[in-house]
Amino acid sequence: MAFIYFIGHLEATAREYWLQAHSSGLLARVFLAVVALLFPDLQAFNLVDDIVAGTAISVAVFAETALLGVFYTVIYTLLAAFVFYGKEL
């Protein structure tokens, strides 16, 4: 769980490296693609550091971030329900 938390914060970095086609090997590119595709971008919700520094949040940023949050919650909850449905816990 903790690892997913950290990977989620690194997802944005992995995504940028993957999409910008840096001169990395095939294995590294596949790894970056898996990280970028499977994990949520938790850095997108990490706005508090900038807010305490006085940066204001616009409505567009707030709305898009909230929508992304809802999207993640729905998708990952549905998938978790799908995987664990009928299992003895």
Place this chain on the structure above:
Amino acid sequence: MRGLVAQEILLVIGALKLPVERDLATLHRQEHFRGVEFNLDLREKIGQLGFIAALSGFRAIVADALFIQAYSAWENTEWGRMLLLFRQVTTLQPRVLLFWDTAAWHMAWNASVAAMNDRSQPRLTLRVKAQREYFALGKDFLERGIKNNPDRPELYEALARLYKEKYNDHERASEYYAKAAALPEAAVFDRRFSAYELSYCEGREREAYERLRMLYDEGPRQRLPNLIKRLKFLEDKLGIPQEQRIPVKEAKSVK
């Protein structure tokens, strides 16, 4: 089996979410969020634990802890350690003006004086050299701070002060006060200070006089002792005709 299917669904959904995440990241950058890039350079600067903490959303707390350490380093006059810590702090929180301003103040005012009074260095030339290096470090902090916060007037004011007090460069001081004055949240004194500094520049007295006179003509709120004093000085220096000068009563009241 279900796990495999779930992974495939995740990959498909991942491809769908990518453009949204990229758009949001771009929007964040446009609005000055995500000012810190998490790369190897930052990792080297703040150490492994700090990097992990910063990654996990505790960037502000790590920066604050380092700022406190920098304060302790100041108490022990460890200037080199302070410089390193302030570089880490400002890297982590580039939008906090206090960090840039304090870092610059410590370097250009405190460390530079300590270097000049360093008894372990008998050669004056080397002490002066060290002092200038600290001035330059303070200037560098402020310039990088301005680059990260071009919309805030405070660091322009601090750089203007540095040029005035440490480099004795009134022209640059005037320029930076003017830049601060042009910003929406500028202090009321910025415009006045810019004109004061200009009044000390050889060859630009006429321009300084016109700006000071314009401020004076705005009304009693601008007619402060220093403004009247500088205006009077320039009137004498430029040989302004008596009928165009400010009233003698006001000039006398500040003498």
